[in-house]
Amino acid sequence: MLASTVPALLPMAVAEEEISDIADLQLKLTQLNSIMSMLCSMHQTTALHRNPGATLETFLYNLMSLTGSECGFVGEIKTDGSHFPFIVTHAISHNNWVRDMKKKFGKENDNGIRFLQMENLARQVIKTELPILNNNPLPDDLLLEFSHHIPRLRSFIGIPVLYDQQLIGIIGLGNKPGGYSTCTFDILKPLVQTYATLLFANNQEKERNRIEKANRRMTADLEALVSTLDDIVFELNEHKIFTKVWCNDEKFLFKPKDQVLNRPICDVMGELATIFDSLADTVLGTGEPLEYEYKDIRQDVNHWYCMKMSLIKSEHPEAPKRLLILVKNISQRKMDELALQQAKSELERNNHLLNISQQMGAIGGWEFNTATSELFWTKQIYDLREVPYDHDISLATCSKYYHADDRAVFEEHRKNLFEHHKPYCLELRHQSAKGTPTWVKTVGMPIFTNGKISHFRGIIMDITNQKITELELLKAKEAAEKAAHSRSEFLSVMSHEIRTPLNAIIGIAGILEDNHQTDNSEVVHSLQFSAKHLLGLINDILDFSKIEAGKIELEHIPINLPQLIHGIASNYQPLAKGKGIKLFTALDHELPQNIVGDPVRLAQILNNLINNAIKFTSKGSVCVEVHQEERHGNRTHICFTVRDTGIGIPAELHDRVFETFSQADAATTRQHGGTGLGLAITRKLVELQRGHITLDSAPGKGSSFAFTLGFDIPVTHSIEHRCQQWAPGFLQDMNLLIVEDNVINIRILEMQLKKSGAKVTTATNGKQALERLKEQTFDGIILDLHMPEMNGYEAIPHIKMIQPNAFIIVLTADIMPEVAEKLAMLQVTDLLPKPYAASDLYKALAHHYV
Template sequence: MQEEQFPHFHITSLQHTLQDAPIGVILADGRGRCLFANEACCQIFGVGNLGMRGFGWAGYLPVEDRQPTIDTLKKTVRNRERKNHYKFRIEHPQKGTRDCCADVCLLIAERSKIPHVMMYIRDESAEYEAACGAKAANAAYRELADRMKTMMTLIEDIVFEIDGNKIFRDVWVADESRLFMPKERFLGMTIAGAFGKEWAPMFADPVNQAIQTGRQTTLEYRHTDPAIEKSYRLKVIPIRQRSRPEDQRLIIVIQEITEEVERNRALKETQAGLEQSNELLNISEQLSHTGGWEYNLVSGEVSWTNQMHVILGVSEDADFSTFDSNLPLFPGPDRDVVIQALEKCKVDKLPYTIEVRIVTSRQEIKWVRVRAVPVVENNQVVRLRGALMDITKEKLEAIELLEAKEMAERAAQVKSDFLSVMSHEIRTPLVGIIGASNHLKQVHSPEQEDMLNNLLFSSEHLLRLVNDVLDFNKMESGQLRLIQAEFNLVELIENIKNQFQAMAEAKGIEVVAQVDEVVPSQITGDPTRLSQILYNLVSNATKHTDQGQVTIAVRELSRADTDVTLHFSVKDTGPGIPEVYHEEIFKNFKQLAQLPNQQYVGFGLGLTITKRLVELHNSHIQLKSSPGIGAEFCFDLHFALPSPTTSLKVHPHPSDPIAHPGRLRGMRVLLVEDNQISTKVVSKQLEQLGMVPDCAVDGEEALRYLASAPYSVALVDLHMPKMDGYVLSEIICREYPDIQIIILTADIMAETRLKLAKLNILDILNKPFRPADLVTALSKVKL
């Protein structure tokens, strides 16, 4: 016989329903342990409720009757028998031996599906029969038993009895004021007549369903008056199935569940915070195993569902019926967590969730998530109900994810260290190349001018390539940020154009700048990143154009009092790019397939960085091109406009040596640099400015110079043998506070600047640097 054919019950509802019944009732588990005994049963046995719990009730049976009675209960569960009737005796503490009989019915718990038994007990002794009359007692018992078996899932509230024609036959209510009309008026009325056309369908539908299926139906609803914020649960339970509708009987129970609804809402709000901390774990698969449990803090008993045995790897015969018998399942530290959570719940009276380990019977270690909800009575926690979920898979995946994250962080650090070293190794020789080229530019012959210009252009291009790699790394790690500074847009465009003028003339093409007259010359933004965007675009355009021209155009799209939006475009007359490659060229180091009549098909990182820099400005870059008509890259950028007072200020160009003729000449400078080429280049630049440099190859030699002569400024390289620039700078700051330190370094990583900032050193020259950059830094020295 399937479990669905047996009555289902909820233990709390059953206790409320049967507590005051005039017939003795015991609810027991499949082993015969008493879970609940009503008041009438306690009077029959002559003991209190606690004395009946567990196997206490069996202790009041004669020794020879105890085991047969318990075996009868086990047999009912084992054989799934619907009903069993038998006689037994009890030893009443005051009245002596009493003859009793019991009807045993099989029940199924609503949530756990665990079979239980219900015993309806009657005292058949002469004293009981003389007081009540045997015939009347039998009739009362059988009528009540029929109803109790069908009402055992109900919570005491408002109860209606109706027939198959939906006519009210009886009404039970503790407080008649809760009805909207006197209960006598319900008798003989139909549901439609009692509730009216507007509300009758809501109540009639579950009744019709219960009549058709013969099963209990449930409906939860709000009060019919919107102004009254109350919630109710309606249950319809078939009692008697007959062929004629007037002989059928159903029970309608209406229970107010406002507090339950509010409690559930509060519970969800509490669990929301817990779920947030577990969000990383919840993205993996849902828990495949969940077991239910209940812990009675009064009796100390623990109940499990079948799935708990599966998760914990123990047989159903294993005895884990007490809290103390459950504790050994948890290893020592986890056991403490379980006990602490329980004690805190007793005080706070709030649900909790913990994640702990368990050890199965096969000595397997599993991770479980334990969730518990307290049941509070008289302001005390009397029971805990909850679930135990196997989250071993989630935990292992989380550990793997954490290890992968740590591995990725280590890889990122290795990458950053590699880029720092490579930047230093490449930039250091560039110091000599760019420095020597700038020096030769002042003394070269006319025949050497083209070669010298090409050398300067190539070295600048190589320097930009190194910067692109570092910028790309910053973008990938999210470290690149825009600055806000006022600059002259027209001068910036003109400088970009001039940088490519020599290369363009060598190829027989022209670089043209077209800036509309209405475009403001002074704007506020990041001039470095804008220059980088335009430089990359003009560089590619010039490289791929063999005839015609490259045009840099700027026009105004819109303007307000404090900001302006400008449209930029770089257009060439080269061979163009097929549409199929429009997305490809923005990918990292992408090399396109060889195109007809095109010598250059590689785009490196330039366009990738350009696209990301434009996106960093909250914009996007567009490409308009097709074979034979050239290519145009365009984008829109938003800039702030400087205030009128700021725009009217005139600032002398700090990089112009003429602006500081007297300040630099004769200044005593200590140059600390271990690279001979860099030392020669920088010292030559200092001498051309009229300065007197002393050169040290490491920190120890620099200290000897410092002890023998006064200096206004110290140019210090960071990476040196014996004593590096960090240690030397710290000594100078401490022992020679009047000397200003300017750091010379090829390491431009953010970590380097942060480390120097902690020493209060903010003046840094990135290698390689132009003579104008050196002048700018020296012009800030306080004499």
């Protein structure tokens, strides 16, 4: 029916035009099928083989077939150091042509183009980033020598490969019979875009692989470094001689450093010398690091070590080679391995008992079989994680039960366990499948069978209660430390505020004593006694604080014992005489004259006991008895007893009088005064010297305090203690700078130094002192610590910088232990606590007088 509506005769031109359109349509369909086939082939070869080279060679030859080209190339755009772009071919037709051209004009490893005219046309594409079509290119002069088997370029089409509007590659095709047309660009557009995507993806994959490789290398280096910290590190030169040794704990070093340095391996390593020497030769020869495990070469030391020997890299190839040996103590690991073997055998015999223990201890076990990749949990882990016993478990899902902030730590340690066989023991936050939060201790370790890893095993323990307790204890500890710090600050301020005026009082009293008149000697003596009594109370409080903080350190120096006892007794004779009682001493004739101990602490104990005895005795006497209980060679035990005929102490209060801030009753405090710290400090000082103090007393019958201490007897038998006499002018022409903000203390220092012959300049703070130091040179500086504007701590570094040869003597009312520690860090050791005796100041200055 349709044919009857068409005219019988069609014009010839119309028929020919329709035939041509049908032919073009068939050609386009054929080309489209070819393009689809090429795209499928590229994706399949890339996915299956991941081989870009083979894929692109196939891609090129398909392009040539599709376009009817005789030659061509597929390339990538690169830049050198000067950013000049060049072509690196990934696929090129007629490799034999290129090979011959390389032999004649280029290097064998050159991956560029050798058809010069084709290359020139390609560079135009690079320059303009636009397609180029040339069906009549100029002849290539360099091809004349190869004209017998390499045809000249008769036509060329160059297509830029763009990705994200950036030129990353180029496709060039040549010698199509009859030349190329502009429609070729449209036909090849999907293939060009596919190549761009493939090229970009390939480059991204290369870059990712490079970064991953660098990261793995960096991680391995970091792990190697961390694993050697706090162990032993040796450096050897190319002659295998030890040049450096680092060791935080020298007890792990098998020989003293001086017996290792500058000695060869064969002289140091004993029975291991041959092995270490051979390992060193291998590392020096190959440059590859080596590891070796060995037992301590000392017969009496049961330690195991892991040694890693490597070559130290140098930027200069001609530099001498150096070896680095890292030694890690793996004794604990060896012991763990033995313990693990024992635990394994016991586990096999006592599975039922272990299960009961796990239930009682909230401990679950796990095991991973390396041969079958099977993971096993005990029922306690299912219960902890609140999942049914038939729940599907795997290594991949284990980490999800840990807190998000702890998950990375767990995964890193598990990776080290599986890859490097490093056991772990971690305390982590845990969360069950139902959201129940807990704290767990998780342990993992490798299991070896016949020298090979067969299993990984571990435990997971619920430590929630323990962790809560630890956190509470930590908070309590922090609160206690804060309270201790506050107390220390309070004591420091109190000491400074009281000692500063006391220094003035005692200093003035000393000056009055040197220039006293007969009618005021009693007043001066009372002033000195009252000041010293107040100083004793302050010292009691500070000493008690030191003892509580564990910062009392005992001295071990020679003591002339009879001289010490008589000196202490003579100091209290005026006080006893003023109360109308007798004070006498009774010394054993077998008592050693010289002993070794802490004279200050011994005197402090006796001073407290004698002062108490006189205080609580209104009539009668106080007696100090000293006798030797036993002696063995150069060791003696001496008993000290202080008896009085005072008011006495009831038996029920004997223990209480040794407590802090405690006396027999409130009336005692009102009538006799005191802080109640004396006997508490006395007992602590006695116990600090491994002694024990006892009390024998009853009301109205007096009291007897006794304690026994052990002492060494020195080899020398004569110790003289003479009072130093300071002649006028003994510091003649010494130039001193006094830095003190208290006007009275400055005046006292000036008066104390007046007879010494020293020249005195004053400053009231650190800033003013620095100005004085810039104006003139001083032999020494007498420095207070607490001053306005710039204190002593701040001034000391500047003093040392301006006048490094000047000595520094610190006078301070702050005698807390931290003061000496801070000054030691500033390299200042001369410290006189306020109040000080003038003779102590003279002694310190005379030490620096030349």
